[in-house]
Amino acid sequence: MPPARRTRLGIMGGTFDPIHHGHLVAASEAAAEFDLDEVVFVPTGQPWQKSDREVSPAEHRYLMTVIATAANPRFSVSRVDIDRPGQTYTADTLDDIQELRPDADLFFITGADAMEQIMTWKNVEHLWGKAHFVGVSRPGHELTDFGLSEEVSLMQIPAMAISSTDCRERVAQGKPVWYLVPDGVVQYIGKYGLYLDHSGNMQRPTVERHTTVSLNNRPEEADE
Numbered sequence: 001m002p003p004a005r006r007t008r009l010g011i012m013g014g015t016f017d018p019i020h021h022g023h024l025v026a027a028s029e030a031a032a033e034f035d036l037d038e039v040v041f042v043p044t045g046q047p048w049q050k051s052d053r054e055v056s057p058a059e060h061r062y063l064m065t066v067i068a069t070a071a072n073p074r075f076s077v078s079r080v081d082i083d084r085p086g087q088t089y090t091a092d093t094l095d096d097i098q099e100l101r102p103d104a105d106l107f108f109i110t111g112a113d114a115m116e117q118i119m120t121w122k123n124v125e126h127l128w129g130k131a132h133f134v135g136v137s138r139p140g141h142e143l144t145d146f147g148l149s150e151e152v153s154l155m156q157i158p159a160m161a162i163s164s165t166d167c168r169e170r171v172a173q174g175k176p177v178w179y180l181v182p183d184g185v186v187q188y189i190g191k192y193g194l195y196l197d198h199s200g201n202m203q204r205p206t207v208e209r210h211t212t213v214s215l216n217n218r219p220e221e222a223d224e
């Protein structure tokens with residue numbers, strides 16, 4: 001019998017405050033280009049390079065990510081970064097996911113702005129052996145692989161001029177975010193009154209730690 005093909009697992013890391021269609025298109029395009037079986041979205045716990053600003057509570061960001069990805073059988077959401085204490089480093093993300101999924105080859109998907117910063121990430125020299133990095137285009141940012149063509153692939157995707165910062169500012173100003181973020185995320189933002197005061201403070205019912213969706217809920221029946 002020929003050896004079983006290893007799973008090709010995409011990882012879309014992000015703060016997702018809130019998740020928007022730029023994130024979803026990036027994951028979808030990378031999945032198609034690299035023949036990925038699944039893409040796991042991994043909301044950050046404490047994004048240390050965003051420590052100069054207020055970030056919404058992890059449970060809100062996690063639940064919005066679950067809502068946004070729920071309809072796609074190949075997308076799932078992992079809690080590894082939000083459940084790990086301390087600042088979030090991709091080296092730890094990749095170690096945790098590889099431990100959960102030893103059957104998988106990992107592809108870490110990142111937009112051009114994050115790619116521009118990657119040399120400042122913790123233990124960057126050890127990242128290359130843990131996953132293949134896929135840098136996707138993003139309006140307003142130059143796409144570079146720093147000459148690491150073995151470890152990093154670059155790809156053009158449809159230009160989505162959307163950012164979480166802009167979505168938060170639009171909500172704070174009373175402008176719509178319909179069609180910038182998935183419908184369920186618009187409704188979630190409204191339900192909990194997110195972004196109204198720019199602080200991410202919850203102004204409506206609080207949300208408790210939610211554990212029903214995890215990396216272990218694999219989309220094994222996807223596209224049968």
Ligand SMILES: Nc1ncnc2c1ncn2[C@@H]1O[C@H](COP(=O)(O)OP(=O)(O)OP(=O)(O)O)[C@@H](O)[C@H]1O
Pocket residue numbers: 013014015016017022023026109110111112113114115136137138139160161162163164165166
């Ligand atoms: N419109 C987009 N096109 C391509 N990649 C994107 C886009 N928006 C975000 N990304 C990528 O998705 C990942 C997570 O991004 P993040 O959650 O920080 O969103 P953001 O829109 O950049 O947020 P913020 O405006 O709050 O900094 C990063 O790798 C980022 O480069």
Ligand SMILES: O=C(O)c1ccc[n+]([C@@H]2O[C@H](COP(=O)([O-])O)[C@@H](O)[C@H]2O)c1
Pocket residue numbers: 012013014015016042044047049050088089090091114120121122
């Ligand atoms: O490992 C690091 O030092 C590091 C520094 C900045 C960002 N990252 C990761 O890059 C992804 C996008 O981050 P962000 O801050 O743009 O939402 C997310 O998975 C982060 O954990 C990782």
